[in-house]
Amino acid sequence: MNNFLPNTATPVGTASSRVFDNLRKDLVGGRFVAGEKLAINALKERYQVGLSPLREALNKLAAYGLLIQENQRGFRVPKLSREELDDIAHMRLEMEGMALERAIANGDSLWEADLLAAAHRLKRADITLDKGEEWEHLHTQFHRTLVAPCGSVWLLRFIEQLHDQFDRYRRLGPKMPTIRQELDEQHHQLVELALKREAKAARELMDDHIHKSYEVALKRYQEHV
Amino acid sequence: MNNFLPNTATPVGTASSRVFDNLRKDLVGGRFVAGEKLAINALKERYQVGLSPLREALNKLAAYGLLIQENQRGFRVPKLSREELDDIAHMRLEMEGMALERAIANGDSLWEADLLAAAHRLKRADITLDKGEEWEHLHTQFHRTLVAPCGSVWLLRFIEQLHDQFDRYRRLGPKMPTIRQELDEQHHQLVELALKREAKAARELMDDHIHKSYEVALKRYQEHV
DNA sequence: GTAGGTTAAAAAATCGATTATCTTGTCTAA
DNA sequence: TTAGACAAGATAATCGATTTTTTAACCTAC
Numbered sequence A, B: 001m002n003n004f005l006p007n008t009a010t011p012v013g014t015a016s017s018r019v020f021d022n023l024r025k026d027l028v029g030g031r032f033v034a035g036e037k038l039a040i041n042a043l044k045e046r047y048q049v050g051l052s053p054l055r056e057a058l059n060k061l062a063a064y065g066l067l068i069q070e071n072q073r074g075f076r077v078p079k080l081s082r083e084e085l086d087d088i089a090h091m092r093l094e095m096e097g098m099a100l101e102r103a104i105a106n107g108d109s110l111w112e113a114d115l116l117a118a119a120h121r122l123k124r125a126d127i128t129l130d131k132g133e134e135w136e137h138l139h140t141q142f143h144r145t146l147v148a149p150c151g152s153v154w155l156l157r158f159i160e161q162l163h164d165q166f167d168r169y170r171r172l173g174p175k176m177p178t179i180r181q182e183l184d185e186q187h188h189q190l191v192e193l194a195l196k197r198e199a200k201a202a203r204e205l206m207d208d209h210i211h212k213s214y215e216v217a218l219k220r221y222q223e224h225v
Numbered sequence C: 001g002t003a004g005g006t007t008a009a010a011a012a013a014t015c016g017a018t019t020a021t022c023t024t025g026t027c028t029a030a
Numbered sequence D: 001t002t003a004g005a006c007a008a009g010a011t012a013a014t015c016g017a018t019t020t021t022t023t024a025a026c027c028t029a030c
Helices: A015-028 A040-047 A051-064 A082-106 A109-124 A129-150 A153-170 A180-195 A199-224 B015-028 B040-047 B051-064 B082-106 B109-124 B129-150 B153-170 B180-195 B199-224
Strands: A068-070 A074-076 B068-070 B074-076
Touching: A015 A040, A015 A051, A015 A153, A040 A051, A051 A068, A051 A074, A051 B051, A082 A129, A082 A153, A082 A180, A082 A199, A082 B153, A109 A129, A109 A180, A129 A153, A129 A180, A153 A199, A153 B082, A153 B153, A180 A199, B015 B040, B015 B051, B015 B153, B040 B051, B051 B068, B051 B074, B082 B129, B082 B153, B082 B180, B082 B199, B109 B129, B109 B180, B129 B153, B129 B180, B153 B199, B180 B199
Parallel strands: none
Antiparallel strands: A068 A074, B068 B074
């Protein structure tokens, strides 16, 4: 269930892990203002947790790249920039393309089944539910499943990290995905090509898919500045 | 000076940051046994630091991938495996190759100067000094400099992380680099090709360079098991 | 003997309070 | 005015102690 950081057994059930998960979700989901300084006491309230587990979670998030830690000055939400968005999108192209090709080469029939299931769940998802959180979760799951059998734990880890960073842009503001139709169509085609083992075509479609997301993210970013 | 985690301002001078740096160095330098469980009280002694900053450092290292955190069971040094070594080496080929090509396309004359300087320092380094730590540091610096102007903060970050992971294998045991001569020669040629902006040839040499390191690491690993 | 249960010791996680550092507003002197 | 010094309050970092959970040794029943 907890697929975060592939080769890192993340604790579950502790106060520290709870606040980590929640903070991560909130940071990725855009519920903090970029650049904002985090008031630790307020966070203690918000997440109903003591100082020690909170600080441990903040430290982890800083090492992960979702927070900036400043010398004797606490923690801050990283700023957003056009340059970084471009960087992240470009890296996603490279890494997810590579992963997809390798997944298509390695994936077995269990993978095919998982992929069909993930795509189906995503398609059926009610996007108005829980402010879109449900859809976002299934969307993440779909993309995870797609590249899962790429054979590299580290590649998967980096992709996960880039997704989180990318979502800080894509999910700016309260809005939900607007181009649902097109995305669903692309997801469907990605599955088709994966099952047919057409690596080259699949990669091209993935490039296109990421590019489309990039345009959404860029628009959100520009509206937000 | 502190180039760790490119876009994360890491605090300096705090107890937490000191123990983080030292622990990282010791983990990468192979001064812990892979799979070993860390006794927190012993670490308190060893690094002369209180519990809170120590735990914060451990949490950061777990998020970074140099430690495994287990549910209510503390921290553990990740195991080593042939599969992971192959994964890391393969990812290094992809990522550093990509970074080098982009650095060669972007790098200005300041970079050329930095590169020459870094290569020179590395060549002049006394490898017997400080158990090879000095040489290791300059070696890291050289490779950092080589890819620095690649234009992607995230790519640099991933490369740094992979280097640390790779060194857990390459630096197994107390031994110092044995193939100094060959490495120096390759470093020299890398600079040459970079200055001549021969991206393709440089990348091929880099592949070869990483492959050579891989063979060393693999041998160390096999002797160590 | 061995599986299952109990418990004492050890270790991890968390809390509350203390110490150190930074921030802000005010005052003074040029 | 305004730059710099200072003090008071706020915040971050750290410590020592408490609580919770795990580990391991022991016991008992089969």
